[in-house]
Amino acid sequence: MPRLGSNGSSRPNWPDYMAARAQQTGVPRLASFFAQGTLDPDMPIGEAPLVAMDFETTGLDGSRHDIVSVGVMPFTLSRIRPADGKYWVLSPRRQLSDESVAFHHITHAEVADAPDFASIIDELLALLAGRLVVVHYRQLERTFLDAAIRERLGDGLLMPMIDTMSLEARIHRQSWWARLRRWAGRPMASIRLHESRQRYHLPAYTGHHALVDSLATAELLQAQILYHYDWGTPVSALWR
Template sequence: MSKLARLLPLDYRRRRLHRRAPPGPLRDFLATPFADTHQDYREADYVALDLETSGLDCHTDHILSIGHVSLQARRVLLGTARHILLKTPATLESANVGIHRLTDDMLAGGQTLTMALHALLPELAGKVLIAHHAQVEISFLQAACQQVFGAEWLMPVVDTQYLAQRRLDRRHAVYQPAALRLASLREAHHLPRYPAHHALSDAIATAELFLAETARMDTERIALTKLLYPQ
């Protein structure tokens, strides 16, 4: 996408992408208006999402698992929690097995990328995505939609790492990059420890961190646009 296009409002960009998308789940997703970015952030519906991937390059690596859970009215709706394993096009390296605790046998019974996107996109429609270090989720979802549908994916995103970094920078705080990790920020907010590198537990952990990071905003109206990660 050109730098000029990135200056356009998100919902205008959605409408342009909708016109170009082929019939199917991605076109249906893009047919749903995005959340009004001028409304108070508490009025929007969210879905916290985490992807576990075989690496960080969306062009050469692939998605191993997807975890997501919805939020509404500042509540995490645990009944909406989903964990999806995906079939992989290549044998996992030992480092992947050690980090994600997923094996080739486990993923062999997983969904195809097409099946996973058909299930995921309706869950995302009309909501705001929450992710930690969101550029990973954004790049892999964009690449996946290009691969499966031949068209571009887009939605409003809140990055909890970006929120925390801005908060610390406003205070002129001195911190190490490691302080912006999901586990470190949860510890700073006195949130419980969860197992790392599991897509669903990381999605829930990110949802709770979002609530903790925004808790101080509860006494004032904050437009959703002020929380969004720039895309």
């Protein structure tokens, strides 16, 4: 993982990390990606090129399960163009269980002739390069992306991400008002994607489709910044 910032804070120093990884990795494709660096930590979020990303997987453990579909949606705070999104169904290297099929509705027949994740790595890296990745629950996307890249290229991939679930937790679970509600015995607010979107009166989408969920995540970040932050907020205040 990235080292701590020079001020001793727990926030990773992503620019230094990316520069170091560009020198350390022996995988040319990853070296090229890391060498492009990341955004200036002081860049206002309103000026940042962003890309929402979502995975559907065969399970929740990145060491035992694999990615079965990927959705990415390039965007900015001012504009989302759904036509720019990309979606892949993939053939996982781990067994596709009946439980996961019921969850994301990607069937054994659909993955039978689908490509391996290895075939989309170059295109995916090109879409992520130069943009700040936005996800809803970074532990899943970060862990699975790193594991999938490591298994196929022999080295891992970490990068800064904005986690809309984490932002929602800061607002609705870690604020003084949220603590007061817990003290009064009130239930904690759900920070799942669907329920989070409801709080901002965003339209209801059918969930557990990687491209749809990437669009939903992009819209959620736009709403979170509008309601709780501003366009001048530096990206370093939001990424992890």
